[in-house]
Amino acid sequence: MAPFLAAASAEHLKLAHEAGADALLRRGGWIKAFRSARGEDMANREAEELKPYGIAPKFLDRAALIALEPNLSEKAIGGAHYADPLSTPDPEALAQSYAALFVNRGGRFETGDALSLEPAGAGWMVTTESGRLAASDVVIALGPWSNELARRFGLRLPFFVKRGYHMHYEAKGNAGLTRPVLDLERGYLVTPMTRGLRLTTGAEFARRDDPPSSAQLDRVEPFARELFPIGARKEPKPWLGRRPCLPDMRPVIGPFPGKPGLWLDFGHHHLGLTLGPVSGRLLAQLMTGEAPLVDPAPFRAERFGR
Ligand SMILES: Cc1cc2nc3c(=O)[nH]c(=O)nc-3n(C[C@H](O)[C@H](O)[C@H](O)COP(=O)(O)OP(=O)(O)OC[C@H]3O[C@@H](n4cnc5c(N)ncnc54)[C@H](O)[C@@H]3O)c2cc1C
Structure with missing residues (x-):
């Protein structure tokens, strides 16, 4: 966790600056x-x-x-x-500022039940309030609720x-x-x-x-x-x-074993706000094939067996 944690503040400072939220750090x-x-x-x-x-x-x-x-x-x-x-005096305002930055850059929020996720063709499909949404890649990042969805696709973790x-x-x-x-x-x-x-x-x-x-x-x-x-x-x-x-107090970040296009990013225990940005960067690097900022091996789901 040490190199991962060491990178966390710099990621927040960069993101908060771009989001116009310097004062929230x-x-x-x-x-x-x-x-x-x-x-x-x-x-x-x-x-x-x-x-x-x-x-x-x-x-x-x-x-x-x-x-x-x-x-x-x-x-x-x-x-x-x-x-x-x-530290932050207002984690909600900080998260909202990051969300607004995501939308400003072309991101989109849709609301729906993540448990509706299912394989569809070579990719995945989820049902939202504005209809069914298909994607080649999907990330399970449901915090304390992540295990439920992971289990549906056969991954049993000591969560x-x-x-x-x-x-x-x-x-x-x-x-x-x-x-x-x-x-x-x-x-x-x-x-x-x-x-x-x-x-x-x-x-x-x-x-x-x-x-x-x-x-x-x-x-x-x-x-x-x-x-x-x-x-x-x-x-x-x-x-x-x-x-x-998870019992080793490390999040699970990386591919879902044996399910192409399905990714995992959860289990950040006491440090989810701290690690959100750096965790997102690591996952994005793994998804796009860029060189990861830290060794991703300690975060793989397979460390608990399959
Ligand atoms: C008392 C307390 C103090 C803490 N203090 C700190 C701290 O000082 N610093 C720090 O870094 N961290 C702290 N944390 C930890 C931090 O809150 C968590 O690590 C973090 O919230 C995890 O983020 P997440 O995005 O993975 O999950 P969450 O923030 O829990 O988000 C999961 C989201 O998934 C949604 N969801 C669930 N099921 C579904 C579904 N079926 N369909 C669609 N959406 C769904 C939920 O509504 C929720 O919005 C603290 C936690 C607690 C309880």
Whole structure:
């Protein structure tokens, strides 16, 4: 994953620039804040693991932390600042800007049930609201729903989802944050967003379509109130999302085994927004026979057997 991830920011910056959305990519990195010496040890250990990949956070004491994020309470005694990653205050607006760029360049959106996909002659056919659509090449990119369609054509993958929740909060007395901050010892993240301060929970292991549970948010919200300047909840219930996963935490990108013209691009787990553009580039390169930007072998569906 390392070379693939290393290319992700540059792809976003290029695409956002072309889409007129530079302002939706925020610099300043993110911070893993800790509350105790034990937390500092954890942050140190994680930093050690990342060293071989050329990633080195800057360690901040309380004064340096507060210089960057003055509204963190005294419970945060320091942090590890990863300065390079980008973040966005509005992933929906970012995705919409990319979609508009696609249309400006001659792309077209059609709506329909992807499960209507079927082989037709030498290619493929899908039913949309404006009729049947034929194509020589088709990509299955349905995130957490991809497995259903892949199985229809005989591909069985050890596919699962990690669910997660988020909630937006009023900022207390307009005190805000300027970048995402992780409460390392409690396992949730708070990010300044267009819609308010967003608390994002960790991974919930549940079936994709199980009813939502309030347990994750209820558990971490009191911790968040200790550390962050969050006020009232802004929505009646949390958003529930599903991260599409494979057990080796690598997406499947490449040809569908034994089905010419059918392609796969899903399973981006915690990093689908980050990896969207670079993943699209790799798949396009494989489809058109261009030299791929990274070795595609680790992403092939065949790694799980057939
Ligand atoms: C709480 C949480 C926090 C996250 N934070 C981050 C983060 O900070 N950074 C990051 O990079 N990633 C993050 N992710 C992960 C990211 O959201 C996913 O990896 C990403 O959404 C996957 O993108 P996708 O396009 O593959 O799937 P999706 O975005 O899920 O899109 C799949 C689409 O397929 C459509 N669809 C499904 N079935 C059909 C059908 N039969 N016919 C037609 N359409 C269909 C769905 O409606 C949907 O629009 C987070 C996820 C969660 C849950």
